[in-house]
Amino acid sequence: MxxxxxLTLTGLTNGAILALxxxxxxxxxxxxxxxxxxxxxxxxxxxxxxxxxxxQFGLHWTLGMVITLLIAILLGVLIERLILRPMIxxxxxxxxxxxxxxxxxxxxxxxxxxxxxxQAFPSFIPTQAVQILGAKVGxxxxxxxxxxMLMLLVFNLFFSKSKEGIAMRAVADDQTAAxxxxxxxxxxxxWAWALAAVSAAIAGALVANxxxxxxELSNFGLRVFPVVILGGLDSIPGAIIGGIIIGLLxxxxxxxxxxxxxxxxxxxxxxxxxxxxxxxxxGKEIIERV
Amino acid sequence: xxxxxxxxxxxxxxxxxxxxxxxxxPQGKIVALLGSNGAGKxxxxxxxxxxxxxxxxxxxxxxxxxxxxxxxxxxxAEIVRMGIFQVMEGRRVFEHLTVEENLIAGGYTRRGxxxxxxxxxxxxxxxxxxxxRTQRAGYLSGGEQxxxxxxxxxxxxxxxxxxxxxxxxxxPLLVAEIFHIIQRINQEQGTTLLLVEQNANLALQVxxxxxxxxxxxxxxxxxxxxxxxxxxxxxxYLGLSEVGQRKSYREVKHYKRRxxxxx
Numbered sequence: 001m002x003x004x005x006x007l008t009l010t011g012l013t014n015g016a017i018l019a020l021x022x023x024x025x026x027x028x029x030x031x032x033x034x035x036x037x038x039x040x041x042x043x044x045x046x047x048x049x050x051x052x053x054x055x056q057f058g059l060h061w062t063l064g065m066v067i068t069l070l071i072a073i074l075l076g077v078l079i080e081r082l083i084l085r086p087m088i089x090x091x092x093x094x095x096x097x098x099x100x101x102x103x104x105x106x107x108x109x110x111x112x113x114x115x116x117x118x119q120a121f122p123s124f125i126p127t128q129a130v131q132i133l134g135a136k137v138g139x140x141x142x143x144x145x146x147x148x149m150l151m152l153l154v155f156n157l158f159f160s161k162s163k164e165g166i167a168m169r170a171v172a173d174d175q176t177a178a179x180x181x182x183x184x185x186x187x188x189x190x191w192a193w194a195l196a197a198v199s200a201a202i203a204g205a206l207v208a209n210x211x212x213x214x215x216e217l218s219n220f221g222l223r224v225f226p227v228v229i230l231g232g233l234d235s236i237p238g239a240i241i242g243g244i245i246i247g248l249l250x251x252x253x254x255x256x257x258x259x260x261x262x263x264x265x266x267x268x269x270x271x272x273x274x275x276x277x278x279x280x281x282x283g284k285e286i287i288e289r290v
Numbered sequence: 291x292x293x294x295x296x297x298x299x300x301x302x303x304x305x306x307x308x309x310x311x312x313x314x315x316p317q318g319k320i321v322a323l324l325g326s327n328g329a330g331k332x333x334x335x336x337x338x339x340x341x342x343x344x345x346x347x348x349x350x351x352x353x354x355x356x357x358x359x360x361x362x363x364x365x366x367a368e369i370v371r372m373g374i375f376q377v378m379e380g381r382r383v384f385e386h387l388t389v390e391e392n393l394i395a396g397g398y399t400r401r402g403x404x405x406x407x408x409x410x411x412x413x414x415x416x417x418x419x420x421x422x423r424t425q426r427a428g429y430l431s432g433g434e435q436x437x438x439x440x441x442x443x444x445x446x447x448x449x450x451x452x453x454x455x456x457x458x459x460x461x462p463l464l465v466a467e468i469f470h471i472i473q474r475i476n477q478e479q480g481t482t483l484l485l486v487e488q489n490a491n492l493a494l495q496v497x498x499x500x501x502x503x504x505x506x507x508x509x510x511x512x513x514x515x516x517x518x519x520x521x522x523x524x525x526x527y528l529g530l531s532e533v534g535q536r537k538s539y540r541e542v543k544h545y546k547r548r549x550x551x552x553x
Contacts (some may be wrong), residue, residue, distance in 0.1 A: 089344070163398060168383045170395040176344050177382035181446060182370030182399035284386050 007134035007255040008248065013141040015247020016148030017030060020203035021220050022227040022239040023155060024196030029235045030172045031192035033052030033083075033092060040104035040221015042197050046204025047213045048114050054124050061124035064206060071199035077195030084193070085186055100101045107218055125209050143208040151202060152240050155195070159236060164191060168256070173235070226266035230273050232283025241281065291317040291482055292338065292450055297352035297362075299330075299337050299389060301345065309433075310352070315450065320476050320483040322493040322514075324527060325503035331378055331486045334503070336453050336482075339376040340366040349439045356450070359529040371399045372394040373449035377442075379486075381435040381502070387440060389419050392427050394441030399430030414469055433464035440468070444475065451475075452484045457492060469496055490527035494518060502527070 021043050028036045049071055053064030083102060089094045097169040125140040171178045171188045179185055207217060227246050232237025246266050253264035273280065292315040299308040307330050316323045327329050336342045337349050340361070354362040361369055361443050384392050393412055395444065397403050413420035416437040422430060426439055436456055443519050453472065459467040473496050487493035494500060494514040502510040510523070517523050524530045 022355045136337065146390070148458055163394060166391050166394050167398050169387055170398075173384040173386055176341065177378060177384065178395070179344065179366045180339060180341055180370075180376050180378055180382075181396050182367040183395065184365075194351065 002134050003255060006137070007251040008139060009132070009135060009137045009187035011251030012153075013144050013247070014250060015241075015244035016145045016218070017203050017206050017259055018223060018227050018247055019227045019240045019243025020151060020199050020206070020226045021048035022231070022243050023152065024199040024203075025197070026222050026231075026234060026236055027155075027192050027196045027230050028241045029228075031168045032084075032189055033097075033172065034095050034099065036196065037096065037221065038103035038106055039196065039200060039224055040102045040202030040218040042075075042108070043074070043112055043204040043207070043214070043220050044218040045106060046197075046201025047208035047217050048110055048204075049201065050124075050205040050208055051114075051119065051121055051213045055119075055121045064124075068201055068205060070199040071258055072223065073194045074198070076197035077190050079197075080190040082194045084189060088186070096180065103218070103221070107215065111215055114213075116215055118212060118216070121208070123209050127183065136169055138210075141210055144210065147202065147206065151199060151238070155199070156236050164188075168192060223266065226270040226273075229270050229280055232280025235280065235282035238280055238282035291315055291357060292484070293355050295353050295355075297334075297354060298350045299333050299347055300341065300349070301347045302347075305415040305504055307347070310338065311503075312352075313501055315482060315484050316499075317482055318476075318480055319498040320473070320485060320496055322485045322487060322497035322500040323503060324487055324490045324500060326488065326495055330506040331503055332454055334485070335376055335454055335504075336487060337362065338369075339374055339449065340364060340369045341376065341378075357383060367399065370446060372450075373447075374383075374452065375443045375446045375448035375450070377439050377450045377456065379454035381432070381439045382477060383398055383425050383427040383430070383435045383438050383442075383462070385426065387427055388424050389427055389430070389431060390423045392442055393419075393439055396445035399446060408445055408447075412444050415444070415475065417442050431458050433468070436460060436464075436468055437471075440471070440475075444479075447479075450482045450484065452486070454486045455488060457487065465492065472496065472547060476481050481527050490523070 021039060024042060025036055025039045028034055046068060049068040050064055053059045053067055054061050059067070071217050079102065079139060082272055084095065087098060097182070123140055127138045127140045127145045128137045130139050130142060159169060167178065167183045168188050168191060170183060171185055175185055203220070204217065207220070226240040228239060228244060231240070231242025246269070248260040249269070294311055297311045298306065300306050311330065311393045313323070313335055315335070319521060323331050323334065333347065336345065336347065338354055342348060345381050349362045353360055357371060357376060361372065376389060387395065388407065390546055393409060394405065397405070418434055419437055422434065427435065430438065439451070440456070454466055456472065460468070469492060472483065472485070475481050485493055485497060494517060497514050500512065500514055500517055501508050502517070508515070508522070512520070518528070
């Protein structure tokens with residue numbers, strides 16, 4: 001029973017972080033139908049930035065976090081301006097290829113600045129163990145769950161209530177029609193990329209706090225695929241629930257069956273979902289009026 | 291209010307679609323623009339609203355003036371903010387958004403918008419939208435989608451509303467209802483309307499003035515009553531033969547009347 005709780009909490013933490021990383025992915029897909037292969041690198045950059053702020057510059061983590069997020073926004077807007085805007089009107093597949101290029105570029109920039117060796121650094125969020133129903137769990141993990149849930153709630157409200165959020169979904173639905181009502185499509189894309197970079201940076205900071213930083217963090221980008229396919233590429237609740245399901249399944253298989261299999265399992269799920277429900281649990285079905 | 295002078299539009303840098311198109315829309319009136327497929331009606335509207343760019347089109351000559359300002363090099367968002375709103379052909383509602391979210395998106399450019407009051411105003415014209423406010427727009431019927439498209443335009447409170455074939459694919463009863471509402475909007479809100487239609491009969495009933503377009507230019511213009519008397523219009527747009535009876539297609543085969551304006 002204790003093991004089960006332990007695994008559940010670990011799974012929830014990983015799931016929450018996965019969900020945050022997936023969220024950025026969903027945002028970009030929702031607004032522009034582009035699959036962003038550089039999402040893992042956004043997370044990597046977020047992790048290294050917080051490392052730079054806290055360890056290299058010795059800032060307090062709250063201040064470091066704020067600066068990290070500001071840089072993330074800037075990065076998102078810059079990428080939209082310099083790389084995606086010239087691609088408007090090009091076939092979608094070209095834009096997707098560009099994001100693959102972007103991911104290599106960002107990874108190279110990170111290793112030029114910070115090198116290729118993994119760096120551990122003192123956790124900035126308190127880590128003392130907390131007892132929950134007999135299972136021990138680090139407070140930082142609880143923080144991770146809390147922050148991730150809060151962010152997801154905020155994003156969900158943004159999309160259902162705010163004018164910008166609704167405009168973003170409108171652009172995803174029909175760009176020309178959105179243009180005809182004065183919604184600036186490039187402005188909306190900039191929003192989407194900035195928000196994606198921000199959510200990835202938060203996920204990156206949470207991961208960095210738990211396991212330290214290293215170039216392999218960008219693999220999170222790959223682990224996001226099963227999550228978004230499971231939840232539906234364009235669904236925010238899907239990203240959350242998909243993240244948690246994958247996180248829990250990884251933890252349980254790792255704990256009960258054995259390490260190794262838990263790395264493969266998400267991709268087995270990915271294939272199954274694609275066979276049974278290609279638009280995911282919550283993805284948008286194509287509406288056909290008859 | 292709006293005037294086009296000798297406007298030329300070229301697609302893909304090769305295809306000349308508008309060949310010296312001129313047209314005036316006076317404030318507070320309903321102006322109809324009629325013509326068959328491919329005459330350039332939609333292109334005219336897109337040239338006005340700045341939506342040519344996604345189609346690779348460009349205004350290469352002439353001028354488009356709105357309230358005394360030249361607008362043909364401004365981008366679409368700016369033109370909407372100036373008060374021109376195009377209801378696109380084929381309704382183009384945001385299928386995955388609810389009815390109400392569609393309306394909110396329509397009011398995107400308004401600053402300090404009193405959302406509830408504006409929504410009520412739209413629901414006042416289209417009570418059926420109110421019943422379906424939380425439904426996804428993709429599941430509405432064609433008529434309801436057209437109402438939503440017009441309601442979305444109302445949210446922007448435009449000075450000039452351009453409607454591109456609002457009767458497309460709708461049952462006659464619904465068309466009558468929608469045209470009735472269009473007239474009411476014109477009278478009650480004082481919105482100027484530019485109406486593009488293939489259904490000439492219907493358009494001539496509501497319009498104050500009408501233009502007939504062929505091959506990228508205006509070939510005939512006038513007040514609806516005068517146009518209805520014009521032999522060519524009767525023959526080619528209203529489907530009536532000279533004596534005012536239904537057209538016999540047997541005669542058409544034997545003798546194809548030549549349009550006078552082509553000579």
